[in-house]
Amino acid sequence: MNIILLSGGSGKRLWPLSNDIRSKQFIKLFKDDAGNYESMVQRVYRQIASVDPSAKVTIATSKSQASAIHNQLGEKVSVCVEPCRRDTFPAILLAAAYLHDELGVSEEESVAVCPVDPYVDDSYYSCVEELGEIVQRNQANLTLMGIEPTYPSEKYGYIIPESSERISRVKEFKEKPDRETAQKYLERNALWNAGVFAFRLGYLIEKAHSLFSFTDYRDLYAKYETLTKISFDYAVVEKESSIQVVRYHGDWKDVGTWNMMAEVMADSIKGRAVMDDACENTHIVNELNIPIICMGCKDMVIAASGDGILVSDKERSGYMKPYVEQVSADAMYAEKSWGTYTVMDVQSGSMTVKLSMRAGERMTYHSHDYREEVWTVVSGTGKAVVDGMEQILRTGDVVTVAAGCRHMILAETNLDIVEVQIGENISVADKKKYSLEEE
Amino acid sequence: MNIILLSGGSGKRLWPLSNDIRSKQFIKLFKDDAGNYESMVQRVYRQIASVDPSAKVTIATSKSQASAIHNQLGEKVSVCVEPCRRDTFPAILLAAAYLHDELGVSEEESVAVCPVDPYVDDSYYSCVEELGEIVQRNQANLTLMGIEPTYPSEKYGYIIPESSERISRVKEFKEKPDRETAQKYLERNALWNAGVFAFRLGYLIEKAHSLFSFTDYRDLYAKYETLTKISFDYAVVEKESSIQVVRYHGDWKDVGTWNMMAEVMADSIKGRAVMDDACENTHIVNELNIPIICMGCKDMVIAASGDGILVSDKERSGYMKPYVEQVSADAMYAEKSWGTYTVMDVQSGSMTVKLSMRAGERMTYHSHDYREEVWTVVSGTGKAVVDGMEQILRTGDVVTVAAGCRHMILAETNLDIVEVQIGENISVADKKKYSLEEE
Numbered sequence: 001m002n003i004i005l006l007s008g009g010s011g012k013r014l015w016p017l018s019n020d021i022r023s024k025q026f027i028k029l030f031k032d033d034a035g036n037y038e039s040m041v042q043r044v045y046r047q048i049a050s051v052d053p054s055a056k057v058t059i060a061t062s063k064s065q066a067s068a069i070h071n072q073l074g075e076k077v078s079v080c081v082e083p084c085r086r087d088t089f090p091a092i093l094l095a096a097a098y099l100h101d102e103l104g105v106s107e108e109e110s111v112a113v114c115p116v117d118p119y120v121d122d123s124y125y126s127c128v129e130e131l132g133e134i135v136q137r138n139q140a141n142l143t144l145m146g147i148e149p150t151y152p153s154e155k156y157g158y159i160i161p162e163s164s165e166r167i168s169r170v171k172e173f174k175e176k177p178d179r180e181t182a183q184k185y186l187e188r189n190a191l192w193n194a195g196v197f198a199f200r201l202g203y204l205i206e207k208a209h210s211l212f213s214f215t216d217y218r219d220l221y222a223k224y225e226t227l228t229k230i231s232f233d234y235a236v237v238e239k240e241s242s243i244q245v246v247r248y249h250g251d252w253k254d255v256g257t258w259n260m261m262a263e264v265m266a267d268s269i270k271g272r273a274v275m276d277d278a279c280e281n282t283h284i285v286n287e288l289n290i291p292i293i294c295m296g297c298k299d300m301v302i303a304a305s306g307d308g309i310l311v312s313d314k315e316r317s318g319y320m321k322p323y324v325e326q327v328s329a330d331a332m333y334a335e336k337s338w339g340t341y342t343v344m345d346v347q348s349g350s351m352t353v354k355l356s357m358r359a360g361e362r363m364t365y366h367s368h369d370y371r372e373e374v375w376t377v378v379s380g381t382g383k384a385v386v387d388g389m390e391q392i393l394r395t396g397d398v399v400t401v402a403a404g405c406r407h408m409i410l411a412e413t414n415l416d417i418v419e420v421q422i423g424e425n426i427s428v429a430d431k432k433k434y435s436l437e438e439e
Numbered sequence: 440m441n442i443i444l445l446s447g448g449s450g451k452r453l454w455p456l457s458n459d460i461r462s463k464q465f466i467k468l469f470k471d472d473a474g475n476y477e478s479m480v481q482r483v484y485r486q487i488a489s490v491d492p493s494a495k496v497t498i499a500t501s502k503s504q505a506s507a508i509h510n511q512l513g514e515k516v517s518v519c520v521e522p523c524r525r526d527t528f529p530a531i532l533l534a535a536a537y538l539h540d541e542l543g544v545s546e547e548e549s550v551a552v553c554p555v556d557p558y559v560d561d562s563y564y565s566c567v568e569e570l571g572e573i574v575q576r577n578q579a580n581l582t583l584m585g586i587e588p589t590y591p592s593e594k595y596g597y598i599i600p601e602s603s604e605r606i607s608r609v610k611e612f613k614e615k616p617d618r619e620t621a622q623k624y625l626e627r628n629a630l631w632n633a634g635v636f637a638f639r640l641g642y643l644i645e646k647a648h649s650l651f652s653f654t655d656y657r658d659l660y661a662k663y664e665t666l667t668k669i670s671f672d673y674a675v676v677e678k679e680s681s682i683q684v685v686r687y688h689g690d691w692k693d694v695g696t697w698n699m700m701a702e703v704m705a706d707s708i709k710g711r712a713v714m715d716d717a718c719e720n721t722h723i724v725n726e727l728n729i730p731i732i733c734m735g736c737k738d739m740v741i742a743a744s745g746d747g748i749l750v751s752d753k754e755r756s757g758y759m760k761p762y763v764e765q766v767s768a769d770a771m772y773a774e775k776s777w778g779t780y781t782v783m784d785v786q787s788g789s790m791t792v793k794l795s796m797r798a799g800e801r802m803t804y805h806s807h808d809y810r811e812e813v814w815t816v817v818s819g820t821g822k823a824v825v826d827g828m829e830q831i832l833r834t835g836d837v838v839t840v841a842a843g844c845r846h847m848i849l850a851e852t853n854l855d856i857v858e859v860q861i862g863e864n865i866s867v868a869d870k871k872k873y874s875l876e877e878e
């Protein structure tokens with residue numbers, strides 16, 4: 001079975017833990033069976049692997065998430081990176097072409113596409129496996145999963161099936177309705193459309209050739225920027241008459257707000273925090289290294305990271321978007337391919353950053369035009385290359401890198417460095433990359 | 440008129456803005472007439488100066504507060520520093536001896552003693568002035584201010600006067616009563632004892648000689664550690680039969696909890712923060728450089744500093760002491776004689792600190808046995824002396840100071856430095872001081 005996980009969307013709905021460069025699927029608020037914290041993407045992968053250890057998982061994502069996926073899942077999954085943002089149809093197509101041309105998946109094999117962010121139990125992935133098996137029966141071109149609704153929600157699209165059987169042909173699709181209309185859909189055995197569908201790989205490849213002119217994955221990748229932005233629903237689902245749906249009635253939660261996240265978090269407190277006895281139904285997530293004390297908080301969520309602090313009534317947490325836009329500045333924390341990057345201090349003309357590199361990782365060789373950097377190694381050992389000269393890094397060593405000077409760091413052990421950036425135009429955009437082999 | 444302001448008490452009742460080394464009287468939450476933020480101690484001084492521009496103010500305080508007082512009031516006040524902590528009688532006596540022997544105040548002059556921390560209107564200091572005038576009439580040995588109670592409080596001691604006249608002889612003193620007893624005191628025209636009293640300077644000096652053997656201020660200072668810990672109330676007030684009290688009925692607030700502080704803060708938000716429209720009766724103080732968003736908070740106080748974050752129902756804020764003790768670590772922020780010291784990062788074997796020095800200020804010449812330091816100048820200019828060698832400091836300069844090496848910094852302009860401390864036993868206690876002149 002091939003599974004394409006769509007890991008898109010940078011968003012601020014779980015601010016300050018999610019931001020422009022850090023998506024909610026990477027926040028570690030769940031726990032695995034051994035009691036270790038895990039993120040949504042780690043949980044999803046673990047669930048798939050436990051249901052079907054032979055499943056081949058490919059994550060379709062954007063450049064900005066590739067490092068975080070690599071950090072959290074290592075080499076266990078294939079990653080198909082969009083060169084730029086197009087809508088869901090181009091993204092799924094690119095992943096399908098990647099499966100076909102890079103991984104050698106046959107056109108006859110089943111492929112299921114799933115979003116990476118619902119909170120579900122393992123039976124959801126058993127149902128995904130079942131979609132793949134049904135696809136092999138060739139009874140329909142597309143096979144969808146429909147979620148049994150628990151209430152007449154206005155937040156989801158609906159699938160109207162022809163019958164109430166567990167597997168049924170689809171009669172029609174409906175956009176998000178008002179509550180009254182939703183109630184009527186429920187009387188017609190309608191299901192929530194959760195964006196899970198399966199097909200033969202060849203089906204999608206053929207579909208794509210009718211819409212875009214391309215030869216293979218690499219050609220599609222090269223032309224990606226020229227593709228029309230079009231959603232999978234609009235390009236494929238709405239035009240397809242041969243669709244069936246499988247009813248899923250297990251747990252399914254859309255953890256798009258802190259209120260919902262609090263329901264499924266492993267612990268009511270993560271990080272340094274205490275609550276007094278007068279606190280009720282309150283959740284705290286603290287990524288800062290200073291403590292939080294909560295006194296008499298009721299039905300609240302408190303979340304703190306290097307980007308900011310949220311103190312919210314749970315019900316109100318879904319309405320914070322305009323306030324986040326009002327306050328948000330550059331993200332203060334990022335996961336890099338080599339570890340983490342935390343801004344500690346910003347003032348006019350300088351920025352102080354902590355780099356925590358994982359043993360064995362290295363940066364790309366690069367330079368900055370508008371800033372110099374002073375590195376102080378606070379723990380660990382590694383090597384730096386500065387203008388082609390290699391030098392050893394040990395605790396207490398200081399390296400000054402002038403503007404324009406090419407440099408990189410390689411961590412031998414876990415390596416922590418305080419980096420002071422000095423210059424009048426400090427920006428993430430001020431970066432030129434080089435190949436180290438040219439030196 | 441001479442006023443001794445007692446600035447004691449490091450406490451955590453306004454945590455995380457007050458801590459072991461930063462008292463509540465230095466937190467800037469009020470505003471002066473020009474709209475600039477000011478602290479309690481700045482507000483008190485401004486009020487005294489506006490009521491009596493010729494008042495001579497001496498602040499009796501501990502070593503740990505001397506720098507903060509100097510930072511906030513400059514040379515406008517005299518500061519009498521206790522060499523170690525003894526109770527209120529030794530502290531007041533030391534200040535009285537300081538007035539007499541160092542400032543040349545005559546024994547006939549009036550001296551008023553006031554705590555530095557109540558929130559009052561200017562008429563309070565007019566009443567203090569009046570105490571001094573009454574003292575000169577020699578009708579009693581001690582003249583106290585009594586606060587007209589607004590309710591039968593269990594939190595204060597009571598003064599029972601002989602009559603309900605504005606100025607009356609004192610009949611007796613009562614410890615903090617229960618509510619019922621307090622109600623009975625109120626029926627007897629009782630007043631809250633706010634710790635404000637005035638006397639002829641000679642009265643206290645004589646009193647002191649009957650209790651301790653000393654010649655003058657310097658002798659008393661040298662012997663200070665040997666003095667018995669005894670409160671002014673116990674040593675003087677309870678033994679004195681000739682006492683009168685002046686009724687004060689203006690505003691008087693004891694801002695000892697966040698709930699009370701919120702009532703008198705100049706703004707409902709100080710620092711980077713936003714509240715949504717569903718917030719009610721909520722106050723935010725944010726000293727961090729990251730934003731706070733509050734959604735749907737009712738009757739709450741949120742306070743954040745480098746030491747931690749408090750999220751509290753206002754009524755509950757008075758009960759946080761045990762929780763603060765549970766979480767609190769070393770203070771992360773300190774006012775020094777030369778500026779401010781902010782801890783940015785702590786890990787095993789290292790600590791990263793930001794030093795912000797004011798133009799013209801200098802550190803003492805010192806060394807550390809167990810850590811090396813790497814300084815990176817992020818803005819400003821100054822000079823460093825390292826093992827007797829002077830060197831210029833400019834933006835981008837890096838200085839490494841080995842363990843054992845003597846050093847100091849002098850700021851020519853405002854000077855910001857990121858200091859990385861490296862060593863296995865980093866502690867504020869690891870400091871040896873030297874005279875620079877010896878070099």
